[in-house]
Amino acid sequence: MSEPRACPDCLRxxxxxxxxxxxxxxxxxxxxxxxxxxxxxxxxxxxxxxxxPKVAVQMLAQVEAVPERRLRADLRAAGCWxxxxxxxxYPPGLRDAADAPWALxxxxxxxxxxxxEPDRAVTVVGARRASAYGRGIARELGRELAAAGLVVxxxxxxxxxxxxxxxxxxxGTTVAVLGCxxxxxxxxxxxxxxRRVCEGGLVLSELPPGTGAWRWAFPARNRIMAAMAxxxxxxxxxxxxxxxxxxxxxxDLGRDLGxxxxxxxxxxxxxxxxxxxxxxxxxxxxxxxxxxxxxxxxRRPERTGSALEPELVAVLAAVERGEASCDAVAAALDLSGAxxxxxxxxxxxxxxxxxxxxxxxxxxLLMEPGV
Amino acid sequence: xxxxxxxxxxxxxxxxxxxxxxxxxxxxxxxxxxxxxDAAVREARERVRAAIVNCGFEFPLRRIVVNxxxxxxxxxxxxxxxxxxxxxxxxxxxxxLDPLAPLALVGELAxxxxxxxxxxVLAIAEAAxxxxxxxxxxxxxxxxxxxxxxxxxxxxxDSLAQVAGLAAGDWSPPRPRPMSLLAAPRSGPDLADLRGxxxxxxxxxxxAAGGHSLLMVGPPGAGKSLAxxxxxxxxxxxxxxEALEVARIASACGRLGAQxxxxxxxxxxxxxxxxxxxxxxxxxxxxxxxxxxxxxVLFLDELCEFRRDSLEAxxxxxxxxxxxxxxxxxxxxxxxxxxxxxxxxxxxxxRGEDDPECTCAPFAAQRYQSRLSGALADRIDLLAAIRQxxxxxxxxxxxxxxxxxxxxxxxxxxxxxxxxxxxxxxxxMSPAELRGSALADGAASLLxxxxxxxxxxxxAHDRALRLARTVADLAGEETIGREQMAQALQLRRRDAS
Numbered sequence: 001m002s003e004p005r006a007c008p009d010c011l012r013x014x015x016x017x018x019x020x021x022x023x024x025x026x027x028x029x030x031x032x033x034x035x036x037x038x039x040x041x042x043x044x045x046x047x048x049x050x051x052x053p054k055v056a057v058q059m060l061a062q063v064e065a066v067p068e069r070r071l072r073a074d075l076r077a078a079g080c081w082x083x084x085x086x087x088x089x090y091p092p093g094l095r096d097a098a099d100a101p102w103a104l105x106x107x108x109x110x111x112x113x114x115x116x117e118p119d120r121a122v123t124v125v126g127a128r129r130a131s132a133y134g135r136g137i138a139r140e141l142g143r144e145l146a147a148a149g150l151v152v153x154x155x156x157x158x159x160x161x162x163x164x165x166x167x168x169x170x171x172g173t174t175v176a177v178l179g180c181x182x183x184x185x186x187x188x189x190x191x192x193x194x195r196r197v198c199e200g201g202l203v204l205s206e207l208p209p210g211t212g213a214w215r216w217a218f219p220a221r222n223r224i225m226a227a228m229a230x231x232x233x234x235x236x237x238x239x240x241x242x243x244x245x246x247x248x249x250x251x252d253l254g255r256d257l258g259x260x261x262x263x264x265x266x267x268x269x270x271x272x273x274x275x276x277x278x279x280x281x282x283x284x285x286x287x288x289x290x291x292x293x294x295x296x297x298x299r300r301p302e303r304t305g306s307a308l309e310p311e312l313v314a315v316l317a318a319v320e321r322g323e324a325s326c327d328a329v330a331a332a333l334d335l336s337g338a339x340x341x342x343x344x345x346x347x348x349x350x351x352x353x354x355x356x357x358x359x360x361x362x363x364x365l366l367m368e369p370g371v
Numbered sequence: 372x373x374x375x376x377x378x379x380x381x382x383x384x385x386x387x388x389x390x391x392x393x394x395x396x397x398x399x400x401x402x403x404x405x406x407x408x409d410a411a412v413r414e415a416r417e418r419v420r421a422a423i424v425n426c427g428f429e430f431p432l433r434r435i436v437v438n439x440x441x442x443x444x445x446x447x448x449x450x451x452x453x454x455x456x457x458x459x460x461x462x463x464x465x466x467x468l469d470p471l472a473p474l475a476l477v478g479e480l481a482x483x484x485x486x487x488x489x490x491x492v493l494a495i496a497e498a499a500x501x502x503x504x505x506x507x508x509x510x511x512x513x514x515x516x517x518x519x520x521x522x523x524x525x526x527x528x529d530s531l532a533q534v535a536g537l538a539a540g541d542w543s544p545p546r547p548r549p550m551s552l553l554a555a556p557r558s559g560p561d562l563a564d565l566r567g568x569x570x571x572x573x574x575x576x577x578x579a580a581g582g583h584s585l586l587m588v589g590p591p592g593a594g595k596s597l598a599x600x601x602x603x604x605x606x607x608x609x610x611x612x613e614a615l616e617v618a619r620i621a622s623a624c625g626r627l628g629a630q631x632x633x634x635x636x637x638x639x640x641x642x643x644x645x646x647x648x649x650x651x652x653x654x655x656x657x658x659x660x661x662x663x664x665x666x667x668v669l670f671l672d673e674l675c676e677f678r679r680d681s682l683e684a685x686x687x688x689x690x691x692x693x694x695x696x697x698x699x700x701x702x703x704x705x706x707x708x709x710x711x712x713x714x715x716x717x718x719x720x721x722r723g724e725d726d727p728e729c730t731c732a733p734f735a736a737q738r739y740q741s742r743l744s745g746a747l748a749d750r751i752d753l754l755a756a757i758r759q760x761x762x763x764x765x766x767x768x769x770x771x772x773x774x775x776x777x778x779x780x781x782x783x784x785x786x787x788x789x790x791x792x793x794x795x796x797x798x799x800m801s802p803a804e805l806r807g808s809a810l811a812d813g814a815a816s817l818l819x820x821x822x823x824x825x826x827x828x829x830x831a832h833d834r835a836l837r838l839a840r841t842v843a844d845l846a847g848e849e850t851i852g853r854e855q856m857a858q859a860l861q862l863r864r865r866d867a868s
Contacts, residue, residue, distance in 0.1 A: 327570035337573025345861035359756025
């Protein structure tokens with residue numbers, strides 16, 4: 001595929017947004033109900049009139065005056081490239097959205113843009129302050145959906161987003177949509193994850209390189225994530241959380257909406273449970289997502305492990321019953337500490353179990369053969 | 372008239388020679404002590420004066436100057452009292468100890484002239500032997516300790532009044548019997564008290580066999596402290612040279628009782644401890660908890676609550692077995708080869724995220740656990756996830772007693788020593804030695820598999836290999852088998868992802 005190429009007008013729009021960032025911050029917040037997606041629907045002149053009428057003329061002139069050469073040099077210097085809505089490579093999903101970004105600045109493999117069709121991409125979002133349950137599910141979903149050939153889209157945030165990316169990188173490829181410049185690793189502690197996504201996937205943003213993180217930019221990037229994928233899956237979200245913005249935007253666009261159920265007592269899952277009550281697709285594992293997107297039974301993810309000896313089957317069953325530690329397994333099955341340790345490590349090596357840093361085992365979605 | 376006497380002052384955990392010079396001459400009655408004395412030494416004047424008078428000797432009403440040489444060395448503690456008093460009596464012609472030379476004296480005086488015990492007599496006796504001193508006058512209560520050092524004859528005094536008889540040769544003090552260092556461990560806490568908890572028992576056994584540091588994570592009251600305090604009872608008995616090291620440190624810190632050391636030390640400092648308290652400090656530098664735990668167990672309960680700088684201070688000592696404490700003007704190198712055992716709750720409320728009763732916010736638990744991976748974590752080899760034992764387990768039969776476990780541990784350690792050399796254990800194997808360990812095919816493939824699947828770091832890879840070596844030693848195998856490698860992979864402490 002040829003190098004994506006954005007027209008200068010669209011690049012100037014992106015630059016104008018960066019200049020206007022502090023003004024938009026004044027009128028739009030980062031909370032649900034934020035005005036930022038609707039503001040970004042406006043033309044340059046209307047946007048300026050809405051957020052910065054006093055400096056509108058001056059700022060427009062300033063942006064118009066930037067030569068095309070300079071725009072492209074800035075992109076190259078940041079290691080980025082750009083495509084715009086007039087380019088063939090522009091993700092088709094975004095064309096459906098009235099408020100789609102004019103230009104997308106990307107970092108990573110441009111060829112991936114082609115695969116960003118709505119029926120081949122799925123957005124996974126959720127709480128930043130996620131529980132161990134949510135993080136585990138997000139990682140599994142990310143890995144299996146990516147392994148099934150879908151592109152996993154998420155926002156590189158803490159919690160669910162980060163886990164979905166990590167899982168997807170293990171199984172295939174992933175796209176991160178940022179609320180800051182594509183060359184800015186935000187949050188900073190996700191720098192190494194950002195780098196891995198740049199190498200093994202794609203990082204996209206509608207803002208020019210070097211733009212910092214503004215609160216209004218996050219609801220705005222959520223609209224991109226929602227539009228890009230055929231289905232949005234909410235893994236863990238409290239009521240009134242940012243993930244629900246993405247869900248609403250996806251529903252508005254007529255995209256599929258899925259949610260992973262959480263405990264009815266958990267505040268962190270209340271939003272996701274509400275979505276389910278409101279008719280969202282129930283997502284228990286990757287197959288549910290694949291069924292919804294590709295039709296029932298299509299592309300069952302590869303997840304049958306190798307055959308197990310009877311003792312290991314018993315240990316696996318104990319973990320499934322909720323005996324989560326080596327000690328509990330040993331006590332339940334009357335094994336010695338050494339025997340339980342051997343069995344658990346073997347099951348972990350075979351991929352049937354995962355273990356948290358504090359020694360809590362949980363079952364993966366890998367199935368035993370013949371079950 | 373001038374007289375001198377030889378004594379020693381304690382410096383860290385070793386003793387330094389001090390020469391007491393007393394000059395008594397005409398002039399206004401005065402008594403001054405020079406030569407960098409600390410407050411306790413300066414106060415010796417009052418004790419010496421009262422003791423001399425109360426024992427029926429005469430305190431000369433003349434100008435008395437006591438010089439403590441070398442003048443540049445700081446003298447600490449009341450152990451110099453006896454030497455000052457004796458030198459003063461010699462300077463005033465009331466006593467002649469020259470026939471007993473070469474002789475040194477240590478001891479604190481009471482006002483009635485009785486001689487009180489002082490700390491560090493073992494180190495002092497060793498320093499005396501190095502200086503060629505043949506007889507060492509010590510307080511009677513320290514006699515058994517001084518007698519541990521051959522070639523130095525301990526002369527035990529109860530009172531300053533006995534010095535006259537000693538000098539005249541018409542009284543000879545009782546010969547003390549050397550304290551027994553290798554006495555069977557006292558009937559202390561036994562591992563049989565740990566009921567159920569098979570995983571924890573396994574982890575304790577592996578930790579003891581390889582000298583590996585251990586982290587226990589579990590809810591409060593599940594038996595973490597109980598298990599840690601039983602760890603010394605399953606460690607192999609101290610070798611004679613090791614027992615002497617332990618006794619020397621205990622003696623210098625004044626914690627060596629009349630019965631001598633009680634097996635391997637077990638120290639559990641409170642989590643508010645400062646870096647100086649943990650690794651040693653002060654001016655002049657004194658030993659900290661790490662040194663007191665030498666050849667034993669240092670237990671850090673509530674690891675996440677410890678000050679970060681305290682834990683950081685422990686890193687190098689853990690690796691090298693020595694701690695270097697430098698203060699303005701002085702520098703000490705103290706031994707601290709201990710086993711580290713730490714305990715932590717899985718989350719701030721202690722129940723663990725998987726418990727429905729856990730009241731912690733999800734992020735709070737994550738943040739709490741991230742503290743586990745900081746600081747000291749990369750020095751910890753083993754992780755034991757502890758669970759609240761069930762009622763049936765608590766009411767069940769007692770566990771295997773310490774003696775049986777100790778036998779297996781001792782055999783494993785002997786096996787490791789044959790391979791690595793005396794006094795060494797698997798925990799301090801070098802990377803080259805690790806790479807040289809024999810691996811069965813199944814074990815090698817399992818390790819390689821986990822290495823790629825879990826993205827192990829090189830350090831984690833070595834950790835698993837080291838633990839596998841210990842598990843194989845416990846099983847009596849020369850080659851690490853698949854099963855032993857699996858156990859090691861299960862027991863290893865995991866890095867936060």
